[in-house]
Amino acid sequence: MADKTFKLNTGAEIPALGLGTWQGEPGKVKSAVAHALKNGYKLIDCAYCYGNEDEVGEGLAEAFASGVKREDVFIMTKVWATYNTRVELGLEKSLKALGLDYVDLYLVHWPLLLNPEGNDDRFPKLPDGSRDVIHGWDHREAWKQMEALVNSGKVKAIGVCNYSKKYLEELLPVAKIVPAINQIENHPALPQTEIVDLCKEKGIHIVAYSPLGSTGSPLQTAEPVVKLAEKKGVSPVTILLSHHVARGHTVLAKSVNPDRITANKNIVDLDADDLKLLDDYSAEIVSKKEWKRYVYPPFGVQFGFPDKS
Template identity: 35%
Template sequence: MPVTKLIELNSGHTMPVVGLGTGKIIESQEIHNTIGIAVKNGYRHFDTAFSYKNEIGIGEALKYQIDAGNVTRHEIFIATKLPLIGMSRSRVSQFVNLSLKNLQLDYIDLYLIHWPVGLTYVSEHELMPRDENGQLQLDMTTNLVEIWKAMEDQVDQGRVKAIGLSNCTQQQIQRILNICRIKPASLQIEVHLYFQQNELRMFCKKNDISVTAYSPLGSQGRSNYINAHKLKVPKLFQDPVVKKIAASHEKTPAQILLRFLVQGLNVQVIPKTVDSTRLHENIEIFDFELSTEEIERLMELDEGEFGRCCRSFEGAILHPECPFD
C-alpha cells in the first residue's frame, strides 16, 4: 500500500502531503465507495467544504471505515471550510458546529476561510443567495480581521486544531499576519504545472505557512460540469516535456505532475478523482525522484497569470475582497 509523507504545520500538527479532494463528489454511494478505496490505498487526508454539500456523506463514510477498524480517527486529517455565507465573526462558530455535526467529529484538523468574499446570510441552505433580479447578494461589510479572530476562538475552544486560508492574496494574508495570535497554518490555492504561483509560494515559505495545491492536475474534469466553453482547461497530461519525463520513469503524466509539485515546489496536493486506478496512482509518487534537470525543465513551463484556470464566481469582482478577476 502506498504511504504518503507527512509535513509539520506551524501549529505543531502534521498533515499528509497527498490528500483527496472531494469537490463535486456528492452522491452518497459514490462517496462511500471512493472513501473506502482511498483509505485502502493509504489516503489519510480528506479535503471537503461546507459548500461542497458532501460533509454528511464523507462523515458517514469515514465513520464506517473507523468502525470497521480500517483506520483510526487519530490517523485521519480532515480539512473543511467556512462558506461565503458564514463570512462574519458571528457566524464562524455556527458553521464550525454544523461541519462537526455533518462530519461526525469532535474536532476538525484544519479549518479554512474558503473565499475572502462574503455573501449575505439568508439561511444555512442558501449558499449562493440572490436578490429578485437574480444577482448575488454580496456582503460588502466582510471583515477578514474580525473573522480571523473568530477562527482563533475555535482553536482556543478545541473545536479546530489548525486554521488557514484559501483563495487569498498576499496582501490579504499580510493583514491577517499583522493582527493574529495564531498564524495561518496553511494556504490552499490553485497551483499546477502552468500556474506555479512563485511569488505567493515564496511569501508563504517566508512566513512558515504551508501551501496546498488544489487543481494540481489542471482540473481536467471541470469541462464536464461548468460552462465548458468559458473555461481554460490546460492539457497538462499532453505536454511533451511531461510525457517524456513520465516515460523515462515509467510513470503516468499525472504522477509526474504531482511529484513535481511535492518535490519541486514543496506544496501539498489534493487531486480529486473517483476512479480506483487513479486513486492508487495519485498517491504512489514517493517511490521515485525527479532529477534537478527535470525539475528545472518543468519549472520553465510556468505561464504565470496566463496559466490560471480557476476564476472568481459570477459577480464576485464587485466585492472589495475579491482576490482575482
C-alpha cells in the same frame, strides 16, 4: 511516498497527499472516502460549501469501523462565505455532518461575506442573478473568530484558502495566530509564485488543489510533463501530483474512481533538473501572461490575484 508528511507551523504533521471531495459525484463520495482511507490515504479535504459532508462522514464512519484510527487521519474542512460572521456555527454544522468531535484543520474558504440572511444557505443571489455579496466587509473579522476556536478543542489548527499575497499581507499584521496553511489552486499553468514565496517566508504551508488544472486542461499533454512521464515510466497525472510533493507542498487529488484513487498514490521523486523543466514551463507562461485559473467563482470581488487584475 504515500506516508510522506510535512511539518506545519503548529508542530503537527500534514500528509503530502490527500483526497479532495469537491464536485464528488453524489452517491459515490462515501465509497471514495472509505476506499481512500482503507488504501493508505491519511488526508481528507472537504468543505461545507461542497454539500456532501454527510457522505464524507459516512465514508469516514465506514473506514473507522474497518479499523482505521481517527487519530491517524488528517481531516480538514472550511467555513463557507455565508458563515464568515458565524464561524463557530459553520464549524458545528460541518462537525455534525462529518460525525466528528474535531477537525485537524479549519479554513476560511474565501475571504468575502455572502449575505448570511440571503435567499440560499450557500449561494444567495440578488434578483438579477448575481451573487449576494456584502461589500465592504473586512475579511480579517472572520480570522478573529477562527482564532477563538483554537482553544475549543473542536479544531486542532486554522488556516486560509484562496488567499492572495495582498490579502495575506492585510491579515498577517493583525493575526494572533499565523495560518497553518494556504490552500490555493496551483499547477504549472498557475504557479502563483508571489503567494508561494510569501507563504514560505512566513511558515505557511501550501496545499494545492486542482493540480491537474481542470477538464480540458492542456497540462497532461504539455511537453515537459510528457517528457518527465516518459523518463519516469509513469503517467502525466503522476508527474503533476509529484511536482507538488517535490516542492514541499501537499497536493489534493480529486476522484471517486477507486482505481484512480489508488493510482494517485504513486508519487515519484523529482530531482532539481526535473523541477527546472516544469519551472521553466511555468515561467514562460507567466512571462506571456498566459496563466490559466480554472476555479474562480463569479463573486464580483477583486481578490488581488495578478492573473485576475
